[in-house]
Amino acid sequence: MALSAKAVPQTIPRIAPREDLNIFRISQIQFDIAAEHLKLDAGLRQVLRTPKRVMEVSVPTKMDNGQVKVFSGYRVQHNIARGPAKGGVRYHPGVTLDEVKALAMWMTWKTAAVNIPFGGAKGGIICDPKRMSKSELERMTRRYTSEILPIIGPARDIPAPDVYTDSQTMAWMMDTYSMVVGYSSLGSVTGKPVSLGGSEGRNEATARGCLFVTEEACKVKKLNFRGATVAIQGFGNAGSIAARLFTEKKAKVIAISDSRGGVYNTRGIDPYKAARYKERSGTVVGMAGTSRISNDDLLTMKCDILIPAALENVITLNNADQIKAKIIAEAANGPTTPHADEALAKRGVMVLPDILANSGGVTTSYFEWVQDLQNFFWTETEVNAKLETVMKRAFHEVHENSRKHHVHMRTAAYILAVGRVADATIVRGLFP
Numbered sequence: 001m002a003l004s005a006k007a008v009p010q011t012i013p014r015i016a017p018r019e020d021l022n023i024f025r026i027s028q029i030q031f032d033i034a035a036e037h038l039k040l041d042a043g044l045r046q047v048l049r050t051p052k053r054v055m056e057v058s059v060p061t062k063m064d065n066g067q068v069k070v071f072s073g074y075r076v077q078h079n080i081a082r083g084p085a086k087g088g089v090r091y092h093p094g095v096t097l098d099e100v101k102a103l104a105m106w107m108t109w110k111t112a113a114v115n116i117p118f119g120g121a122k123g124g125i126i127c128d129p130k131r132m133s134k135s136e137l138e139r140m141t142r143r144y145t146s147e148i149l150p151i152i153g154p155a156r157d158i159p160a161p162d163v164y165t166d167s168q169t170m171a172w173m174m175d176t177y178s179m180v181v182g183y184s185s186l187g188s189v190t191g192k193p194v195s196l197g198g199s200e201g202r203n204e205a206t207a208r209g210c211l212f213v214t215e216e217a218c219k220v221k222k223l224n225f226r227g228a229t230v231a232i233q234g235f236g237n238a239g240s241i242a243a244r245l246f247t248e249k250k251a252k253v254i255a256i257s258d259s260r261g262g263v264y265n266t267r268g269i270d271p272y273k274a275a276r277y278k279e280r281s282g283t284v285v286g287m288a289g290t291s292r293i294s295n296d297d298l299l300t301m302k303c304d305i306l307i308p309a310a311l312e313n314v315i316t317l318n319n320a321d322q323i324k325a326k327i328i329a330e331a332a333n334g335p336t337t338p339h340a341d342e343a344l345a346k347r348g349v350m351v352l353p354d355i356l357a358n359s360g361g362v363t364t365s366y367f368e369w370v371q372d373l374q375n376f377f378w379t380e381t382e383v384n385a386k387l388e389t390v391m392k393r394a395f396h397e398v399h400e401n402s403r404k405h406h407v408h409m410r411t412a413a414y415i416l417a418v419g420r421v422a423d424a425t426i427v428r429g430l431f432p
Contacts, residue, residue, distance in 0.1 A: 021313045023334050024098035027105045030338065034414035037405055040422055048421060051101050053077040057147035059125060061140040064133050071127050071140060075148040077157055078104035078120040081424040084155055085121035086111060086362060088162025088191075089144075089169070091137075095124035099312075106333055107362070110355040112417035114394045116366045121157050123148065129164045138172050145176040152177070154187035154373065160365050161191040163311075166237075167203075171196055187372035190365035199368035200380035202361075205387060206331065207241035209360015211249065212391040213352050214305060214329045220399060221326055221350060223304060231255040231303040231325070233262070233295055234310030235274065235284050238331045238358065242307055243271035251305070255298050258283050259310075262298045263290035300324060308335035315340045323349060330354040336410075345408040353410035355417060356398055363390050 020026065028049050035045045059071040074097055077085040087107040100122045108120030125144055129137060151157055161170055170192045177188040186197035194200060201208070218225040228251045232239045235258045243253045247270075255264035256274055260283040263269070269290060277287045285292060299306065299319060306325035308314050312334035315323065320343035328344070329352045330336065336344070336351060344351055364387055371377045378386075402412035 019317050019337055019339050022098055023312050024102040027102040030414055033411055034418040037415050038419055051076050051078045059140055059144045061143055063136055071125050073125040073144045074100045075123040076100045076104040079108040080119035081421055083117035083119055085157035086118035087121035088160045089123040089165050090162035091125050091127050091129040091164040093128045095126045100124050109417035110359045110362055112420040113355045113413050114359045114363050114390050141169055141172045142176045145173045149180055159189045167191055167193045187369050190368040197372045199364055201383035202364045202368055204241050205364035206238045206358050206361035207245055209391045210242055210329050210331050210357050211245045212388050213357055213395045216392055216395045217327050217350055217352055226250040228304040229254045230305045231298055231301055232307045232309055233257050233298050239309035240275050247271050256284050257295050257298050261285045262293045262295055263287050264293045265290045308332050320344050330357045341410055351409055353413050356413050360387055363387055
């Protein structure tokens with residue numbers, strides 16, 4: 001197998017008329033489109049589109065009633081050509097191996113798009129954390145960590161929070177790893193509490209990075225950010241913080257939603273009141289001074305900026321023609337399908353792809369890892385300033401690629417990211 005950039009005739013795979021919503025196949029289609037633009041060698045394409053390592057583990061956990069329940073867990077390392085693997089761990093009843101493989105692949109491109117020295121990984125456990133006690137979650141987390149411990153570590157693979165995991169989860173993972181190796185290893189995970197070597201600014205980083213690239217996109221689109229109307233699907237960590245940060249910069253959040261539905265008010269929604277209401281009631285639905293809206297209708301309502309901040313495949317061929325936003329900033333992973341990308345591009349909607357728009361989280365995770373390894377910590381002001389530099393530079397590199405190759409922003413981001421990983425792979429060569 002030759003690892004060279006020599007062109008080999010290969011066509012972009014045809015997308016079936018009915019959309020394939022399997023996100024691993026979607027991730028491979030997105031890669032293949034970029035590989036075609038880069039004219040990568042067939043052998044190199046095969047290396048880059050295949051996960052390096054896939055681990056499936058059973059996670060026996062003692063429940064509070066004394067019974068043992070066995071959960072299924074995964075850790076996938078897609079590529080480590082540019083550095084240690086990096087990626088979150090999600091707890092969700094809908095976790096699948098294909099999902100974890102796709103998310104690991106996206107992490108490879110995400111770290112390359114912002115040019116930080118990591119590869120891509122992802123992990124997950126099939127469980128319903130909403131139905132588990134804190135002590136059950138701790139025991140499950142510690143057992144999962146011990147099962148994947150042979151392939152993780154600060155120089156190998158650094159886990160982080162994801163869907164339904166948080167800084168507490170990372171504290172348990174870091175402690176479990178440290179107990180096994182015999183010393184405190186702050187750099188073994190990121191997204192930790194600040195008291196355990198976490199970084200200032202990490203909690204807001206995904207939303208703040210999304211803000212930085214959206215501000216730059218508004219300049220390109222000649223859209224005044226101040227007063228721009230914003231709709232946010234998903235009022236979890238990224239979505240709720242984005243609502244606050246965008247409001248602080250004088251944009252106007254007019255709609256928000258969660259898994260139970262959404263609300264809107266064309267005069268604007270106070271993100272602080274919304275967060276307090278959701279904390280009390282468990283949902284934003286029913287918030288005083290708002291009208292109810294469905295998640296589907298939120299996506300197609302009239303607004304300047306749409307932020308999908310929930311799960312995958314919410315913008316598809318079925319609703320892409322109804323999207324009225326001028327800019328879509330993907331705070332979630334994989335919210336837009338390849339068919340929808342093409343439909344939106346034809347209508348002049350600028351999509352800020354997930355591997356760019358939500359990479360503020362992994363960028364600040366990189367900052368946390370660096371601080372842990374050096375045992376030298378930065379202020380929140382320093383962290384945010386470094387994040388702004390990285391995100392704005394990445395936006396302009398992707399936008400320049402878009403103009404150079406006459407492609408939409410997602411393909412431009414993939415050309416940039418895949419090119420960087422391909423170059424590293426070619427230079428390293430094959431062992432043995």
